[in-house]
Amino acid sequence: MRCIAVLFLSFFLVDSIYSQNFSRKDSLRGNLTSLRTCYDVVFYDLFLNIDENSRSLVGSSNSIHFQAKENFNKIQIDLAQNMQINKIEFLNEDLIFERDFDAVYIYFPKQIKKNEFHKIKVYYEGQPKIAKNPPWDGGFSWKQDKNNNPWISVSCQGTGASTWWPCKDHQSDEPDSMQITGVVRSSLQFISNGNLRNQKEYFSEVLSSNVIESCWFVSYPINSYNVTLYIGDYIHFSDIYLKNKDTLMLDYFVLKNNLIKAKNHFKQVKPMLRCFENYFGKYPYWNDGYALVEAPYLGMEHQSAIAYGNNYLAGYRGNISYIDSLKFDFIILHETGHEWWGNSITTNDIADMWVHEGFCTYAEVLYVECMYGYDKMLSYVNNQKKHVKNDRPIIGKYNLNFKGSSDMYSKGSLMLHTLRNVINNDSSWFKLIKNISIDFRDKNIDGSEIIQYINDRTELDLTKFFEQYLNHRQIPTFDYKLQKHGAHYTLLYKWKAIDGFNMPIKINYGTKNKILFPTSLWQELDLGFFDIETFNVRDDLFFIRVNKM
Template identity: 40%
Template structure:
């Protein structure tokens, strides 16, 4: 029991969970970070051009970021908010090549307010150049605790990266740290490192330059990208090249691992192509053919960095050798490779505007594990896996968090969310339609930021089922629908309890084609012959049942 509790706590603080330390009270800093406020909502980021030079020994970084942005509203606004977390410092600031006087730059905690006398015009484009430097927050236990990572590899050599989902990219470079505004035209990341090191970034390597006794590696993404996904990886890497013939043609596969792990990686990463085949079937084409697909060995467990997945699962199956479902199926594939890659569709292609809606990222991605298991080993294996993960569900707080303050909901966004989607799938009783809905989500909201309402409405529209109470039940409460029932002869009397108002989801009887249509009121009907003994609800529905005397 103790081991099980430790596992739940460990996984609840999983690879994306730096903001799962839930607050009960919020400050102005939380609102500035989590809301699209009056200092942000009139300009749209088009592109980031970031340069960084780390000093491994001093745990110090310096660099600059040129933000190209567009004015979206014709408003008389003087103040621009730029996020940069303490103890990092902002240096020289230029707007359209004109330096801003330091007297017009004011710091408030993790935010800088920049005052300008610019006369903004709708649709006009501008460039804000920001120099930065300092000793960034160092991650103590990445990726659960975020920040820069200054580690040594097994040979005692520098091994650096960043993990900052939730905490925010402003932990190391100045930006508009709001999840609802991705740079529409992508980002460029230049890293200046000692010439014995290799620096990897998102997208494609577009340039390399010798700068004295150092090398500059320039990587570029041409698609929209979450700020927290823009990540440097610096170490003694070797590259393994491959390609996958996918739905949109040839997709480049590049695996960057520490030089002494090449042989392990060549074997373990053979799982990539079957994973891509599963996900392209269920979710549609890989969303970033332009940037390619990369797995990059990282000094932490893993993270869904777009087109450059952070990998640290020791080249073994399961989650650090564990099966999170206890079904046995979770040891048949590499959890980090599969789960973090699933985020390329849900999290990177489709991104929520507010982290309160992160169930969209995590629930669908957690369910990707089930779909991949099904593709490899059959539908009952997939069912076994997702049902097995129910032991990780806490039902502590709702899955939807608090809006406008950078606050996620429960860690149940993983496996309660996956079981909610599994229930929806079996409610449909039509896997072709379920597949069209999953692929349709990735097509309709391709490279977009969304709200939970958009996702809920789309699923209702496509399924032709009003899912209002379904989502209210599973997303907005901790209540598990409970079927109370009595059996007398061949008749069953039943009703829903532990439900939101108007919840009336039908459920299927196990080992039968009979459906029950419970509401909050008692109703009676005949059971099909043979089902009255050992009566059960189909296990694929995430509900409870209680027999009443």
């Protein structure tokens, strides 16, 4: 039921430089109509029978506990068209429902009054979408490990949790807590978010087999795409992380053949957590613990049960040039960063996913500074430039379940690095970053709220700064000329950017450093006598194009 605050600033209009045809299905998924805002989910109780032989969920259900925010007799939930709903119960009665693409309209036999608490139970089954390229094109991954044991998981960010379980599939509403119970054949283990509450074994008529039923409980708000499951021949080991005499449980679930290498490889977790807590505050899911679970795909930031599939390699699938030739595991680092950025702080609309991915990718930068020092950080963040495409705006289109460019990762990080140097006071910068993490913890927000918060705390009007980097695909260009007059040089300079863009920038010449305040108009500065070979525009501190004219 996390708090929703909607604040749109007028300048957040996405450029018309790209277009896409949107359907009614997109609107039903992305738009918050009164059929969705009239109720607030407070608890989900998801029960799953997973049949790996038929690649299906059978005899499954979800109880949706909610509080009415307005009077109503009809609501919308979401479940993929290919999944069958057997019935929906309310107060021991079967409800009438109808389907419209992935939307499910539910009719109540009486008016539900504002502030009342109720629950419905949705009984369903079917073969959920199979992931084509997880985690980007998500769904279920039905794989086998090297010993031919079933190895199953799900990833659904963007694709949507409603591809496999019935819920209000919108980032703006999260339950306060959740229970996930999974039933699998007794040779397997079922792992999910949060903490394991209990297990029991019995013969299941539904699966026609001896089974293990595992009940997991999430004690914090959780967004729907973070709800997950892992099924396989897992072995578990654990560790503890100590902070101020408090203990965080670290749980690791890996395939049995990988136990030895995992115990060595996962030693990097504790120093990483220390760095992140230094910059962003306390790990946000302390009571639920921290877990890495080996998955049959690269990785995903599933809350308190992070999917890990980087094959115990440094870098990105062993490519260390991706991480500026350092030696850490990129997937562990990046997906853990999402516990603060994306899981604890979640945007209402995926159009604002730059908050998740930009801040999380910048978390990598701060980790490098923490572990390797400032100079290596500077090298690392500039290495991210090679991933930027400048193909379309970072902000997507609101109310259509449409996110912006993948530049939200590296370009978002470089934007924040640039902002650090605009502020030009590291003490203030690090305080600002930590305060954002703490003040918006466990909240659903709009990107505009983050921007307004930064404006307020810095007492700077950064409206045009964010508009340039988020709403336009091109980065600003610093045009300059050096003119020689006898033994002296004069610098002429200006911005080529959106109207009103006035970001300061740094230059070096000779032994001097200078902050300039360019605008769209040519300005002139007498640099005096210096060695022209020493002139340098600090594009290592600011993500810009430099154009010597």
